[in-house]
Amino acid sequence: MTATRSLAAFAAGLTLEALPDSIRTLLPTLMVDYFRAGSIGGRQSWVAKAHSVLDTLSGPRRCAILFSGRKADPVRAAYENGVIAGSLDWDDSHIAAIIHPGIVIWPAAFAAAELTGASGRRLLEAAAAGYECAIRIGMSIQPDHSLRGFQGTPTCGVFGAAIAAGLLLGLDVDGLQNVLGLAASYASGLSQFFISGSDVKRLHAGKASAAGMEVALLAQAGLTGPPDAIEGAQGFCCAASDTFDPAIITDGLGERFWLEAISLKVHAGTVRLQAAIEAIEAICRQDVAPRDIARIEIGVPRLLIGKLTWNAPVDQQQAQMSAPFAVAMTAFLTHARPVPLIVGIDDFGAMVTDPAVRDLAARTACVFDAAIDAAMTKEVVPARVTVTLRDGRTRDQTVMRPKGCPDNRITGAEVRDRYRLMAAPLRTPAQIESWLAQAEAVHLLPLAADLMS
Amino acid sequence: MTQRPSATQHLADFAAAVQHDTLPHKVRACLQTLLIDYFRVASLGTATPWLAKLRAGLQPVTGPGPATVLYSDERVDVVRAAYLNGVIAGSLEWDDTHVGAMLHPGVTVWPAALAVGEMTGAAGTEIIAAVAAGYEVMIRVGLSVQPSHFRRGFQSTATCGVFGAAVAAAKLLGLDATGIRNAMGIAGSSAAGVTQFFLSGSEVKRLHAGRASSAGVEAALFAQAGLSGPPDVLEGRQGFAHALADAFDEEAIRAGLGTDFHILRLQMKAHALSARVLAAVEAAERLVRRGVAPESIAAVEIGVPKVIMGRLTHNAPADLQQAQMSAPFAVAMALTFTAERPLPLVIGVTDCAMALARAEIGALSRRITCVVDPAIEATSTTEYVSARVSVMLHDGTRHEQVVPVPLGAPDRPMTTGDLRDRFHAVTQGRIAAAALDAWIEAAAHPQRAGWGAALMALRLREGPP
Numbered sequence: 001m002t003a004t005r006s007l008a009a010f011a012a013g014l015t016l017e018a019l020p021d022s023i024r025t026l027l028p029t030l031m032v033d034y035f036r037a038g039s040i041g042g043r044q045s046w047v048a049k050a051h052s053v054l055d056t057l058s059g060p061r062r063c064a065i066l067f068s069g070r071k072a073d074p075v076r077a078a079y080e081n082g083v084i085a086g087s088l089d090w091d092d093s094h095i096a097a098i099i100h101p102g103i104v105i106w107p108a109a110f111a112a113a114e115l116t117g118a119s120g121r122r123l124l125e126a127a128a129a130g131y132e133c134a135i136r137i138g139m140s141i142q143p144d145h146s147l148r149g150f151q152g153t154p155t156c157g158v159f160g161a162a163i164a165a166g167l168l169l170g171l172d173v174d175g176l177q178n179v180l181g182l183a184a185s186y187a188s189g190l191s192q193f194f195i196s197g198s199d200v201k202r203l204h205a206g207k208a209s210a211a212g213m214e215v216a217l218l219a220q221a222g223l224t225g226p227p228d229a230i231e232g233a234q235g236f237c238c239a240a241s242d243t244f245d246p247a248i249i250t251d252g253l254g255e256r257f258w259l260e261a262i263s264l265k266v267h268a269g270t271v272r273l274q275a276a277i278e279a280i281e282a283i284c285r286q287d288v289a290p291r292d293i294a295r296i297e298i299g300v301p302r303l304l305i306g307k308l309t310w311n312a313p314v315d316q317q318q319a320q321m322s323a324p325f326a327v328a329m330t331a332f333l334t335h336a337r338p339v340p341l342i343v344g345i346d347d348f349g350a351m352v353t354d355p356a357v358r359d360l361a362a363r364t365a366c367v368f369d370a371a372i373d374a375a376m377t378k379e380v381v382p383a384r385v386t387v388t389l390r391d392g393r394t395r396d397q398t399v400m401r402p403k404g405c406p407d408n409r410i411t412g413a414e415v416r417d418r419y420r421l422m423a424a425p426l427r428t429p430a431q432i433e434s435w436l437a438q439a440e441a442v443h444l445l446p447l448a449a450d451l452m453s
Numbered sequence: 454m455t456q457r458p459s460a461t462q463h464l465a466d467f468a469a470a471v472q473h474d475t476l477p478h479k480v481r482a483c484l485q486t487l488l489i490d491y492f493r494v495a496s497l498g499t500a501t502p503w504l505a506k507l508r509a510g511l512q513p514v515t516g517p518g519p520a521t522v523l524y525s526d527e528r529v530d531v532v533r534a535a536y537l538n539g540v541i542a543g544s545l546e547w548d549d550t551h552v553g554a555m556l557h558p559g560v561t562v563w564p565a566a567l568a569v570g571e572m573t574g575a576a577g578t579e580i581i582a583a584v585a586a587g588y589e590v591m592i593r594v595g596l597s598v599q600p601s602h603f604r605r606g607f608q609s610t611a612t613c614g615v616f617g618a619a620v621a622a623a624k625l626l627g628l629d630a631t632g633i634r635n636a637m638g639i640a641g642s643s644a645a646g647v648t649q650f651f652l653s654g655s656e657v658k659r660l661h662a663g664r665a666s667s668a669g670v671e672a673a674l675f676a677q678a679g680l681s682g683p684p685d686v687l688e689g690r691q692g693f694a695h696a697l698a699d700a701f702d703e704e705a706i707r708a709g710l711g712t713d714f715h716i717l718r719l720q721m722k723a724h725a726l727s728a729r730v731l732a733a734v735e736a737a738e739r740l741v742r743r744g745v746a747p748e749s750i751a752a753v754e755i756g757v758p759k760v761i762m763g764r765l766t767h768n769a770p771a772d773l774q775q776a777q778m779s780a781p782f783a784v785a786m787a788l789t790f791t792a793e794r795p796l797p798l799v800i801g802v803t804d805c806a807m808a809l810a811r812a813e814i815g816a817l818s819r820r821i822t823c824v825v826d827p828a829i830e831a832t833s834t835t836e837y838v839s840a841r842v843s844v845m846l847h848d849g850t851r852h853e854q855v856v857p858v859p860l861g862a863p864d865r866p867m868t869t870g871d872l873r874d875r876f877h878a879v880t881q882g883r884i885a886a887a888a889l890d891a892w893i894e895a896a897a898h899p900q901r902a903g904w905g906a907a908l909m910a911l912r913l914r915e916g917p918p
Contacts, residue, residue: 149696188645221510226649239606
């Protein structure tokens with residue numbers, strides 16, 4: 001069977017019972033973490049700007065906007081929720097696929113579930129199928145896809161959102177194949193923001209989620225897409241990458257779940273710098289203050305060089321994508337914060353223009369480290385941080401498995417604690433506990449939409 | 454030495470500066486014909502099955518708003534209006550074409566500009582200026598990445614179209630050069646659309662122009678709301694050209710910008726077929742007029758340039774979309790219809806659908822092969838594709854016709870009179886001739902108050918096109 005057909009058939013046949021226990025446990029945790037990100041996204045300046053546009057465009061308002069009391073049509077709701085939760089660089093990440101699937105899939109899945117009155121069980125099945133499709137498509141074309149200049153979250157994410165929404169709209173395998181065929185002509189998103197900044201990445205997850213919702217509606221209405229739009233010679237994978245391995249999409253589909261290799265982030269920055277943040281935190285927790293530091297060296301794998309290694313970010317977005325800046329900032333934050341340290345999105349906003357942090361960032365350099373490169377896997381990016389003090393002494397810390405990676409997971413309990421912490425300004429403790437109880441038993445909920453209220 | 458602006462900035466600066474009154478007279482005259490032809494093709498696209506499905510699909514996600522859906526009283530939000538009007542006009546393969554840029558600018562730029570213009574109450578001259586800027590940006594972006602962009606599998610109406618639509622919309626939203634640049638930066642992340650439909654059919658290409666138009670409008674609205682995009686979205690090393698093409702010719706963007714207008718080099722299509730097969734259709738038509746009877750034909754060879762081999766050369770199309778993109782099938786239709794019909798030959802979408810149902814046309818198509826012809830390659834340009842058609846008859850004789858420049862190409866343009874006549878012809882019985890003449894007269898005067906509203910007020914009587 002072709003890749004496109006295989007993914008459609010896999011999605012159409014997926015049931016909660018057939019999932020491995022680990023995946024069944026993981027899904028509500030990922031869902032809670034999506035809401036956790038959503039609870040802090042609403043106050044960001046770019047969300048207000050995106051909202052001002054999307055709100056005036058909205059059709060019949062049947063789907064909720066996270067933590068706002070507002071509603072919008074399913075496409076605009078998916079868009080806005082994707083921006084709210086997916087613009088913080090504080091989301092789940094799949095290292096090998098180089099995507100953040102959750103922030104694209106959950107908004108579309110919830111919008112479709114609200115539209116159709118789907119159950120919590122159907123929501124989880126749809127999300128699981130969406131994650132696996134997006135991840136496998138990503139893995140089949142990475143890293144060349146990223147090296148060309150595409151950001152995998154919107155480009156591959158649209159397929160996952162489309163599958164999740166299509167399932168919840170009740171499409172069969174042929175309908176889902178059309179969903180994928182149409183999604184291939186909506187798959188877009190560039191990574192020039194790595195180099196020159198701007199707000200556009202804040203929109204990427206929402207845009208892709210909305211597109212996924214949209215193509216599901218179009219396929220439901222009977223529109224068709226090429227049956228081999230993913231793997232065809234003029235299809236998405238060949239157009240958007242120079243390397244494409246269709247076997248990665250089809251091998252073990254339905255038996256092996258690459259979703260298992262997902263990471264959650266402790267800190268609001270790219271997943272590829274979590275280890276470096278943890279390393280500098282450990283060094284500073286010993287006896288090092290920022291004023292003692294002459295320079296910092298970060299040992300990184302080759303893949304990061306040139307993309308996440310710029311040490312003079314032009315804006316908050318770039319700061320969240322800069323290993324040197326994040327490490328320099330962490331050196332300042334460690335002593336001011338309780339354990340465990342959480343570097344949040346607002347920290348980047350507040351400190352991107354701080355002269356002392358920028359000065360230390362300028363003295364922080366990334367170098368290729370063969371040992372780190374060798375230790376990098378499809379699941380984890382390690383880091384070494386070496387601090388040279390003004391008196392000439394050095395401190396060295398290597399983090400092989402940062403908190404949040406598959407071998408060192410943030411647990412369900414920890415995710416719930418993060419949710420309690422971050423949702424606290426918006427909800428009473430009783431509301432938070434009652435919501436968490438519902439989320440824990442989402443598979444039993446008659447109406448998935450209740451989680452959005 | 455002053456640093457020259459980036460290619461993206463250069464286009465944004467140009468677009469911001471375009472004004473109706475300073476456009477060359479030829480460009481303004483050209484826009485008149487393009488406008489008439491946009492409404493002409495749209496008049497044929499209001500009753501297609503894919504439009505009905507699109508409307509049903511979008512219905513739950515369409516807001517009430519200020520923008521008219523063409524030939525109807527329905528008014529919706531500007532993003533959906535651009536989508537629907539892009540599909541109404543842009544799904545028939547009968548639209549204006551830039552051969553070198555490999556795209557159809559009109560069906561992407563007009564819907565965006567007319568929708569946003571309706572929302573802002575823009576003057577006709579402002580809409581014309583926005584459209585002029587949108588066409589020029591879209592064509593130049595296309596030229597800068599072709600043909601490798603196409604070879605990778607991208608359809609540039611869909612991909613480059615977002616920039617043209619974004620620029621036109623941004624201008625009408627009153628954005629300055631920085632705002633237009635941000636709209637382009639945001640639009641770059643909506644540049645999508647693959648060409649797998651060439652190989653395996655489906656309806657997705659019917660959506661491409663509309664989707665791009667709506668994405669451009671959306672990007673412009675985001676830029677107006679204060680969101681920014683990368684300032685070097687086109688040329689940056691992780692930008693549009695690097696990601697979606699294998700070669701980038703920055704000079705195609707810069708050369709003559711503001712003085713040399715590529716909008717003057719569009720091909721207007723005589724038939725609802727790919728622009729690249731129209732010379733072959735004309736050659737086939739002439740062979741029949743010279744006396745070749747379709748039933749006497751044993752085999753046909755079409756001499757084509759390399760670039761269309763593999764994409765437009767399938768001789769057994771699987772569906773209507775592929776039929777409109779097949780040089781052999783187009784030639785089979787031309788041979789058959791020319792023999793059956795009075796002058797002049799016009800092959801529309803419904804003709805293609807009918808032809809698919811006729812076994813003898815399919816059989817004739819399967820006896821037609823395409824070969825790369827160096828002489829045809831040599832006369833083909835970035836403005837048109839030449840063709841040679843050679844027929845071998847059952848009696849062993851061979852007849853050949855070369856058409857270096859198809860009708861409608863910039864070197865052999867249709868006149869304004871031709872374009873009026875065919876608008877009348879395709880709307881016969883659906884728009885009163887006097888009403889259409891009045892509309893065409895009004896369209897020619899963008900200085901008049903209420904120009905945009907008057908354009909959108911054109912209606913069709915019920916009935917098949």
